[in-house]
Amino acid sequence: MRRSPAISPRDVPVEYQLYWPKSNKPRAILTTCATGIGVATNLCSLLSASIPQALEIDVVACDYAMLANNKTQEPVFIRYDVLAIVGTLDPHIASVPWISLDSLISGEGNQYLMRLFGSLTTPDQVAEINNLLLKNFSLRRVIESVTILDTSKVINHVEQFLLRYEHLAGVTVSNERKVALYVHISCLIERLIRHAGITTWSGQQCPEHELNRLREAFSVIESNYSVKIPTAELGYIHNILTFETDFIEQDQQF
Known part of the structure; x- marks a missing residue:
């Protein structure tokens, strides 16, 4: 009988899998935005500027669609x-607290962060963080971080769009969606001025009557900035208004 050759332990392939011990993991807060990783990165910068380096808490920008789809299977959780997660739209990860951008802008979201930081640092430093959050997360400051346009004018024109849309549609847009739209439309205007608007749309079809409402509501922005908003851009706006964000997956070059 023919014998198989002896196998040395050195001949056996070894598979390696990296495990990061939970107790030794660096701590992080994630930022995300349904309208693109670019805005999430800008939010990351604002939040980083609000947290003292001595706390050793990283702030990491993440793609919304990846978080929403993969949950805690995303590599960032390893x-x-x-x-916590901070952003414009909740990716619904049950094990991680969610803090909406509009709640930070209103000051309500600071309460959770204060409790979080309260267990990590001194009361004086918690007060310092609170002051920095109030300064850095005003609506004006956030919009200034994502566009070079005149912030006051942009805020005023987006407000006019929202009021007109609510009147035409007979709805009240929630604060969460309004904040997302303030940020998104600020970036949209700049894209159109730079002739870099989105021209293709692979998301859910927007009903024609809704497109007509959006076009009419956007007329104030089109006239003030001498731009024409493509149908594809209206599709993204419709998704933000309805929270149907499955297709807002790509960085839109904010």
């Missing part, structure tokens, strides 16, 4: 002990 690498970090994630303390």
Whole structure:
């Protein structure tokens, strides 16, 4: 009988899998935005500027669609002990606290962060963080971080769009969606001025009557900035208004 050759332990392939011990994981807060990783990165910068480096808490920008689809299977959860997620739209990860951008702008979202930081640092430093959050997360400051346009004019024109849309549609847009739209439309105007508007749309079909409402509501922006808003851009706006964000997956070059 023919014998198989002896196998040395050195001949056996070894598979390696990296495990990051939970107790040694660096701590992080994630930022995300349904309208693109570019805005999430800008939010990351604002939040980083609000947290003293001594706390050793990283702030990491993440793609909304990846978080919403993969939940805690995303690699960022292997690498970090994630303390919270901040952004314009909740990716619904049950094990991680969600803090909406509009709640930070209104000041309501600071309460959770203060409790979070209260267990990590001194009361004086918690007060410092609170002051920095109030300064850095005003609506004006957020919009200034995502566009070079005149912030006061942009805010005023987006407000006119929202009021007109609510009147035409007979609805009241929630604060969460309004904040997302203020940020998104600010970036949209700049894209159109730079002739870099979105021209293709692979998301859910927007009903024609809704497109007509959006076009009419956007007329104030088109006339003030001498731009024409493509149908594809209206599709993204419709998704933000209805929270149907499955197709807002790409960085839109904000």
